[in-house]
Amino acid sequence: MSNNTAVKSKAPNIHARKLKPIDKVDIRAVEEKLIQARVSLLIQHPFFGNMATRLQIIRAESWCDTAATDGRHFYYNPSFIDSLTNKQIEFLFGHEVLHNVFEHLLRRDERNPKLWNISADYCVNQTLLDNNIGRIIPDCLYDTKYKDWSAEQVYEQLNEEYGQNGKTYEECVEEATARMLDDHFSNDMLDEREDGKPYLSESDKQKIRDEVREGLIASASQAAGKLPLGVKRLVDNLTHPKMNWRDLLRQHIQSCISSDYSYLRPNRKTLQQGIILPGVIKGETVSLCIAVDASGSISQEDVSDFLSEVNGIMSQYDDFEIRIWSFDTQVYNDKTFSLNSGDDIYSYEIKGGGGTSFNANWDYMKNEGIEPSIFVMFTDGYTGDGWGDPDYCETIFIVKHNKTAEAPHGITVIYEDL
Numbered sequence: 001m002s003n004n005t006a007v008k009s010k011a012p013n014i015h016a017r018k019l020k021p022i023d024k025v026d027i028r029a030v031e032e033k034l035i036q037a038r039v040s041l042l043i044q045h046p047f048f049g050n051m052a053t054r055l056q057i058i059r060a061e062s063w064c065d066t067a068a069t070d071g072r073h074f075y076y077n078p079s080f081i082d083s084l085t086n087k088q089i090e091f092l093f094g095h096e097v098l099h100n101v102f103e104h105l106l107r108r109d110e111r112n113p114k115l116w117n118i119s120a121d122y123c124v125n126q127t128l129l130d131n132n133i134g135r136i137i138p139d140c141l142y143d144t145k146y147k148d149w150s151a152e153q154v155y156e157q158l159n160e161e162y163g164q165n166g167k168t169y170e171e172c173v174e175e176a177t178a179r180m181l182d183d184h185f186s187n188d189m190l191d192e193r194e195d196g197k198p199y200l201s202e203s204d205k206q207k208i209r210d211e212v213r214e215g216l217i218a219s220a221s222q223a224a225g226k227l228p229l230g231v232k233r234l235v236d237n238l239t240h241p242k243m244n245w246r247d248l249l250r251q252h253i254q255s256c257i258s259s260d261y262s263y264l265r266p267n268r269k270t271l272q273q274g275i276i277l278p279g280v281i282k283g284e285t286v287s288l289c290i291a292v293d294a295s296g297s298i299s300q301e302d303v304s305d306f307l308s309e310v311n312g313i314m315s316q317y318d319d320f321e322i323r324i325w326s327f328d329t330q331v332y333n334d335k336t337f338s339l340n341s342g343d344d345i346y347s348y349e350i351k352g353g354g355g356t357s358f359n360a361n362w363d364y365m366k367n368e369g370i371e372p373s374i375f376v377m378f379t380d381g382y383t384g385d386g387w388g389d390p391d392y393c394e395t396i397f398i399v400k401h402n403k404t405a406e407a408p409h410g411i412t413v414i415y416e417d418l
Helices: 027-044 046-053 078-082 086-101 113-130 151-161 169-177 202-221 229-239 245-254 300-315 359-368
Strands: 056-059 067-069 073-076 260-266 278-281 288-293 321-327 331-338 374-379 394-399 411-414
Touching: 027 046, 027 056, 027 078, 027 086, 046 086, 046 202, 067 086, 073 078, 086 113, 086 202, 086 229, 113 151, 113 169, 151 169, 202 229, 288 300, 300 321, 321 359, 331 359, 359 374
Parallel strands: 056 073, 288 321, 288 374, 374 394, 394 411
Antiparallel strands: 067 073, 260 278, 321 331
8 A cells, every 4th residue: 555645633744753952962872873874885785885975974953854965965963863773874874875866956947846855755765665775764755656756757746646635735745845854955045044054056066966976887886786776777877878869960070170260261150140250160171971771661751851860960060061872772862062052952862762781882982982081871770781891981870760770880879859
């Protein structure tokens, strides 16, 4: 049965539980409990332990009822830590670690801050339970139905549910807020607060994000493959990012353009706006060649999409020279487009319709003495004779309809409508 956010007569309140007065707490014993909990995590759950040891432990009872993190520090109230068992402290460390790993501080956008923080807690606590991290702290937010949900998904669900159970939306939010394990930093802080709660500028947040990501990759490498599923996806994305293929292509083209500039050749695009900026002086002409697969498996819609993308490439640059041809088992209609040619790429005639030979492109380039800086092939990835010469030129294969295709050389990116 799900542990619903709605409560019965008396709502649990983690922040208002009866704790020892701070002057009655043995601070040294509390510090020892924190150290022991991190050591235990290092031994039993290396990923969480490594991430936790990267956090500087800071007393913060002046503003913190329980605990908090900004990505660099673990803030804590000694009275709250004193009330927990060692296993519950392990759970608390894991809670703060996952807030940092999942970048909850940066993902809120324009959402209701309190409801976003509630949603983030649901996700974090369920992940900790799924991975047997420590022991759950009583009354905190969790519900098994949110297993493998993102904070954004939980937020949308709660936003629909709250106010539908006999209580107002505001009452539901406040009761759930009382069950949150920690203090959450707000994106809206502009000044350092009088109570001493740290303030984070946008620059601070970005620096911390980069630090957390570095720690994430390092900690994952020491975890012997034992990572929570959501964390594994994050690590995979950081170490093998799925780049927008248009950005990837733009990046490679840009790398072939000289960084020398001159006012003798002003930028045409800004000149039209009355702004005079220096234009690029190319040390040598960028030779971008594009081959469009026109074999029988390619539809007219595919051809239109491919030409549209070529047009998009042209529109990004103040000057360009693009050599394009189509192919099936041979090459057809080799034509060069430039800024001054005045030709419309959509007027280009695709020829072909037979079988498929990727090698025909490399044979053609070698026979014609064409040595492109970058060779781009738009295709469906179904080749009858291999993927061409891996040593001839830098190649980008843009593959449509075939998500399992992977060229043995060059770069393969899957065409996706964005």
